Amino acid sequence: MPVAAANLMRYRELMATLAWKNIALRYKQAYLGIAWAVLKPVSLMLIFTLVKSFVGIKSGSIPYPILTFAALMPWTFFQESASDGVNSVVGNTALIKKIYFPREIFPITAVLTKLVELGINFIILAGMMAWYEMVPGIYILWVPVIIAYTVLTTLTVAFAGAAVNVYYRDVGQALPVLLSLLMYASPVIYPLELVKEKLLVHQAAGDWSHALYTLYTLNPLAGIIDAFQNVVLRNQPPDIGSMLPGLVTIAVLLPASYLYFKRAESYFADVI
Amino acid sequence: MAIIEVDHLTKEYRLGALHSFKQTLLNATARFAGKPVAERPRFKALDDVSFQVEQGEVVGIIGHNGAGKSTLLKMLAGVTQPTSGSVRVDGRIAPLIEVGAGFVPDFTGRENVYLNGSILGLSKKEIDRKFDEIVDFAEMAQFIDTPVKRYSSGMQVKLAFAVATSIDAEILIVDEVLAVGDLAFQRKCFDRMEDLIKRRGKTVLLVSHNIRQIQRLCNRAIMLDKGRIYRDGNPEAVCTSFYAQSDEKISSAMSLTQARGLNTSGELELIGLRFIDRDGKPTDRISYGRDCVIRFTVKVLTGLDEVTFGFGFHTTDFLYLTTHNSEEQLRIAHLPAGDHFIECKIANLPILPGVYSLRFGVTAGTAARTVFYGENLLHFRIQGDIPITVRDGFFALDAHWAVASAEESPLSVVTMAQRLKSP
Numbered sequence: 001m002p003v004a005a006a007n008l009m010r011y012r013e014l015m016a017t018l019a020w021k022n023i024a025l026r027y028k029q030a031y032l033g034i035a036w037a038v039l040k041p042v043s044l045m046l047i048f049t050l051v052k053s054f055v056g057i058k059s060g061s062i063p064y065p066i067l068t069f070a071a072l073m074p075w076t077f078f079q080e081s082a083s084d085g086v087n088s089v090v091g092n093t094a095l096i097k098k099i100y101f102p103r104e105i106f107p108i109t110a111v112l113t114k115l116v117e118l119g120i121n122f123i124i125l126a127g128m129m130a131w132y133e134m135v136p137g138i139y140i141l142w143v144p145v146i147i148a149y150t151v152l153t154t155l156t157v158a159f160a161g162a163a164v165n166v167y168y169r170d171v172g173q174a175l176p177v178l179l180s181l182l183m184y185a186s187p188v189i190y191p192l193e194l195v196k197e198k199l200l201v202h203q204a205a206g207d208w209s210h211a212l213y214t215l216y217t218l219n220p221l222a223g224i225i226d227a228f229q230n231v232v233l234r235n236q237p238p239d240i241g242s243m244l245p246g247l248v249t250i251a252v253l254l255p256a257s258y259l260y261f262k263r264a265e266s267y268f269a270d271v272i
Numbered sequence: 273m274a275i276i277e278v279d280h281l282t283k284e285y286r287l288g289a290l291h292s293f294k295q296t297l298l299n300a301t302a303r304f305a306g307k308p309v310a311e312r313p314r315f316k317a318l319d320d321v322s323f324q325v326e327q328g329e330v331v332g333i334i335g336h337n338g339a340g341k342s343t344l345l346k347m348l349a350g351v352t353q354p355t356s357g358s359v360r361v362d363g364r365i366a367p368l369i370e371v372g373a374g375f376v377p378d379f380t381g382r383e384n385v386y387l388n389g390s391i392l393g394l395s396k397k398e399i400d401r402k403f404d405e406i407v408d409f410a411e412m413a414q415f416i417d418t419p420v421k422r423y424s425s426g427m428q429v430k431l432a433f434a435v436a437t438s439i440d441a442e443i444l445i446v447d448e449v450l451a452v453g454d455l456a457f458q459r460k461c462f463d464r465m466e467d468l469i470k471r472r473g474k475t476v477l478l479v480s481h482n483i484r485q486i487q488r489l490c491n492r493a494i495m496l497d498k499g500r501i502y503r504d505g506n507p508e509a510v511c512t513s514f515y516a517q518s519d520e521k522i523s524s525a526m527s528l529t530q531a532r533g534l535n536t537s538g539e540l541e542l543i544g545l546r547f548i549d550r551d552g553k554p555t556d557r558i559s560y561g562r563d564c565v566i567r568f569t570v571k572v573l574t575g576l577d578e579v580t581f582g583f584g585f586h587t588t589d590f591l592y593l594t595t596h597n598s599e600e601q602l603r604i605a606h607l608p609a610g611d612h613f614i615e616c617k618i619a620n621l622p623i624l625p626g627v628y629s630l631r632f633g634v635t636a637g638t639a640a641r642t643v644f645y646g647e648n649l650l651h652f653r654i655q656g657d658i659p660i661t662v663r664d665g666f667f668a669l670d671a672h673w674a675v676a677s678a679e680e681s682p683l684s685v686v687t688m689a690q691r692l693k694s695p
Contacts, residue, residue: 017390021376028378095374099367099391100350266353269346270285 004258007102014101015109022113037117038124040080041072048189057190062233066128070233071188071225073121074150078221079179081114081151085158086165087172093272103265104258107158111151118147125232137235146227146238149250153220156254159261166264166272186219192226192242220246274324274362275443275475276348281357283318283343283499317343319499320357327442330469330476332486332507334514335496341479344496345445348477363442363475366392377421381412381431384420388435402438409464410434411457430457437464444468444476465489483511508664515626518588534646539576540634543611544569545650560625560656560668568614568632572607576636576643579604581614583632585623586647593623593666595631607636622668625656 008015027033048068052059059067088106089096096103129136165171187195198204199213217223223243230236318340325331333341346352347359349367374391375384385406389399407413410430420428437444446465462485468474469489480486486493486507493510495503497517503510546554548567558564566583582597596616598604630652633645662668 013395014390014393017387017396021379021387024383025376025378095391097346097351098349099374101391101393269352 004104007104008108011101011105015105015112018105018109019113019116022109023116034117034120037120041069041076041121042124044072044076045069051189058194059191060193062229063132066125066132066134066233067191067229068189069125069128070229071186071191073118073125074146074224074228075183075186075188075221076121077114077118078150078154078224079183080117081111081154082157082161083172083175083179084110084114085154086161086175088158089162089268090165090169090172090272096272097269103268104159104261107155107162107261111154111158115147115151129233134233136232139231139235139237142227142231142238146224146231149220149247150224152254153224153246153250156250156257159254160257163261163264166268182219182221185216186221187225191229192222192239195222196242214245217242217245218249220250222246275327276325276362276477277358277360278321278323278344278348279358279360281318281321281344281347281359282316282355283340283347283352284314284316284355286312287315316499318347318354321496321499321501322357323494323501323504325475325477327475328473329492330478330490332490332493332510333477333479333496334481334483334486334493334510335502336518338498339496340499341496342447345447345477345479349445361443364393364440365443365445366436366439366441367445375420375428375432378419380419381407381416381423384431385416385435388432389438392436392439393441394439398440406431406434406438409438409460426454426457433461437461437468442475444474446476447479483514487511518627535642535644536646537641537643539572539574539636539643541571541573542568542632542644542646542649543571545630545632547652548615556652558621558652558654560623560654560658561620562656563617563619564621565615565617566630568616569611570614570634570644571611572609575609576607577605578637578640579607580635580640581616581633582635583616583630585628586631587666588627588629588651590647591666593628621654622670623654624658624662624666624668625654626666627651627653 023034027036030036045065045068049065052064052068057064085107088110089103092106161171161175183189195216196213199209199216203209205212220243223238223246226242227238230238321340321344333344335341343352345367347354348361349365350359350361351367374388376387379387382403385403386396386399389402390396394402407416410427410433412427412431412434415423415427420431423431465476466489469476476489478486478490490507492505493503493507494501495510495514502517503513544567546567547556547558548565549555549557568581568583580597580599581602582595582599584595585593587593598614598616628651629648630650631645631647632649634643635641636643659668661671
């Protein structure tokens with residue numbers, strides 16, 4: 001791990017250049033340019049709002065559109081950067097076969113690139129908050145911490161996924177499907193409060209309710225999305241209780257994922 | 273202290289396709305159950321290779337296709353890991369392996385210079401400082417803000433080469449990059465390489481199939497063969513044994529097989545092509561400095577008028593050495609249909625020992641239209657010893673040295689008489 005950190009320092013300029021390349025490349029010949037970055041969360045927000053008007057999802061004191069948009073921001077970031085990260089090594093075959101630099105630079109750069117798009121979504125969020133006359137409180141200072149945690153979560157998927165993808169391209173194919181399933185298992189369309197209420201207050205699953213809730217929150221995205229909504233919209237601190245299982249997941253899986261990636265990287269050029 | 277140390281380096285690849293996921297699972301289960309697993313056969317791309325390179329050495333690496341040259345360079349560049357043994361490199365490496373690997377077609381030349389520079393390990397400041405020099409060298413000032421996808425391939429390579437050679441690395445790894453651009457630019461690249469090597473004292477590893485280049489630039493050569501070091505030492509000696517091996521390979525496949533550029537009007541066929549001895553019998557023994565006779569057997573299908581024959585020698589890499597045609601010596605007003613033998617006698621064959629190839633052509637009519645032309649028609653070996661006065665090249669000159677008296681003009685101190693005149 002100290003080696004990894006030293007590498008990051010040493011290659012920070014290269015990562016910045018590669019991230020700039022990814023962004024510039026994506027919008028080079030697109031007329032709407034960077035505006036495409038907000039298209040996905042905004043359109044999903046509109047659809048969810050429409051659906052909500054049929055089925056009725058309780059959103060508490062927060063207007064549903066902004067609640068779901070605040071969920072879609074970390075979710076879209078996670079989803080897109082994880083799938084870009086997984087494909088980043090295979091997508092750079094030409095470089096992998098010619099020049100050596102630490103290979104983790106590819107997934108890391110892919111994830112960092114998406115931070116720029118996340119940043120643009122903050123402008124939309126600010127606009128919506130102004131519309132609903134919401135004022136952020138002091139807890140908004142948590143946002144960088146939550147984003148950093150989201151980046152680590154994404155890297156956990158990206159490292160292992162990118163390494164396996166070199167051997168079996170199935171991963172690149174399967175990931176979008178798995179991620180869209182995971183969206184329903186994360187509090188994106190519905191707030192976490194609903195799950196909490198059903199399981200912890202109403203004990204909907206009987207004796208298993210607590211265990212089921214822990215299982216649900218083992219998905220780090222559950223804690224991330226809820227914390228993000230808390231600090232931005234509800235002006236509350238993150239709910240550590242619902243974040244803890246996810247934190248444990250990442251604390252265990254991130255080092256494993258990274259070590260697997262480092263072990264596999266010496267064969268990338270031979271196999272890819 | 274050696275700057276590069278390669279110690280018992282071995283690299284194995286497994287042959288065949290990657291296992292399917294199912295096969296991997298089955299194998300894992302079998303291994304778990306303690307049963308033997310069918311392994312894919314292995315192939316040693318490098319087999320126990322050891323050598324050291326000192327600071328400032330310029331090492332040429334030669335060998336036939338598949339000898340392990342590129343694998344070795346990849347290992348030195350750290351792109352792939354050895355199966356066993358070790359590589360130690362002491363200093364910054366600039367890999368000029370296939371320049372332009374990182375070019376993005378949608379980016380302008382300027383953007384690509386920055387991108388490629390940082391991929392090769394330059395900081396933004398360094399690139400800023402060197403930018404003008406890079407653009408100047410590549411002769412690209414006019415196009416630098418145009419997307420690279422609109423460049424010609426030559427322009428791309430020029431720019432890539434300029435970026436790659438601007439790196440201040442202690443060790444340069446060069447894989448066949450000097451064959452870039454037009455002749456003028458190749459010359460420039462060559463000069464730049466020479467400058468890096470001779471004046472700035474860089475350590476260079478150069479892989480090339482152009483042996484003449486290796487002889488010119490390197491002060492040491494390593495020849496690889498089937499993953500092992502076949503010879504290591506003085507470039508002259510190593511290149512000579514490389515040529516010997518190439519010749520061996522080519523002459524063992526000696527035949528009319530790979531005729532090249534075959535072009536025939538259908539009025540004439542070449543049905544036989546042999547060297548013959550004094551008794552008119554076919555022979556493969558052609559000796560340097562001796563007389564020899566080539567016999568062409570042609571089948572004329574429709575009568576031809578005003579026929580001229582011509583032949584030439586070229587090296588196996590198609591360097592044309594000499595030609596000769598029958599125009600002044602043989603007037604054939606009409607050649608009727610049927611088989612004909614044409615012979616050409618060469619006196620005191622001045623071509624040095626080695627393997628060469630033959631081309632042959634026939635023209636007919638007053639406008640001398642081509643009715644037959646082919647290259648690489650016959651590989652043959654010229655035997656004999658190279659005279660001590662001739663170090664290298666393809667021809668022996670019949671030259672004589674003398675010390676002339678001081679009153680004479682300095683130009684005539686050495687008199688030479690060329691013997692390559694037509695018979």
